[in-house]
Amino acid sequence: MYEGPIQDLIDQLAKLPGLGPKGAQRIAFHLLAGENVEIDRLMAALGHVRDDVTFCSECGNVAADKLCRICGDARRDVTKICVVEEPKDIYAIERTKEFDGRYHVLGGALDPLSGIGPDQLRIRELLRRLGEMPDGQEVSEIIVATDPNTEGEATATYLLRMLKDFPGLSVTRLASGLPMGGDLEFADELTLGRALSGRRVLV
């Protein structure tokens, strides 16, 4: 047992994802050795996030303003919406620099066992967004970029059912297959099966 305040900090840190008691202890003693400068900086950054970060009223992404940086950017293509589970997925896709449309954050994936049904996700907001496009603007493609696991696949299937009757709207799903830089012999059967069934014609 550490002195009270140190143990409290270790307990709080150990609750964070990716940190166990050992990692939390290491960070606590690092902060203790830092003569409070680092603690002050960390507290300021935490306070700033707590007080200044909200969620984009359009797409549900984290935002420092009413609209997130992407929804507020007039150069982004409004005809394409990429649907993701969490804000962090947006940043993963942004890093690819392959997508210049908008996003929509569901806030999770369908998982009935954990009590997450369609009403717990931001699906209604997505349908409203499709129905309320300003005059002359139209969404032509919804890219379903939920995770390639059971919950993400179920969510994709549900979304497809909701969206398939919108006129002129194409619904696509991220490709599954072998990860780039990977090794065919180490791919699991499910992934290799997807890579086979989704094979592309080269010539």
Next chain:
Amino acid sequence: MYEGPIQDLIDQLAKLPGLGPKGAQRIAFHLLAGENVEIDRLMAALGHVRDDVTFCSECGNVAADKLCRICGDARRDVTKICVVEEPKDIYAIERTKEFDGRYHVLGGALDPLSGIGPDQLRIRELLRRLGEMPDGQEVSEIIVATDPNTEGEATATYLLRMLKDFPGLSVTRLASGLPMGGDLEFADELTLGRALSGRRVLV
């Protein structure tokens, strides 16, 4: 790039030991999803450590009071002092439940290349402690528990030279050898060599 405050928090978190940009990002988004309760708790714990934790005037351990929990405990054996590099080493030794004496924190190990000489460590304080024992009390053993690496070994050698002329004082060093639960064939030569030269007589 994330929205300003989030990027700031990720940058601050990524500076902590054991956390890279990915881990920092994961924690930042975890905190964002927590509706501020967890951020508040974490900030309170950080503030508490910043404001209420000092260093023990006797041994240099972290303390919530003038004396740390161990120096303030009259049941601990005052005749044995275990010398460690950092406060966290104290907790590692406490977990063994094998030592009931006091500690002395050096605040590091000799490392001339990084500008850490004897004056940067709390060696003078250790000598003063030995010289200023209350009447009738005497330190009979100093256990040097610095790390078993170059800096720790150099520090142990230096301490031995400083302490060897104290009358009636025995200076000991933690044993080096094979880690328990380990496998002999995977031990490095240095460790195995130490295990051999430090072998114990069984019968």
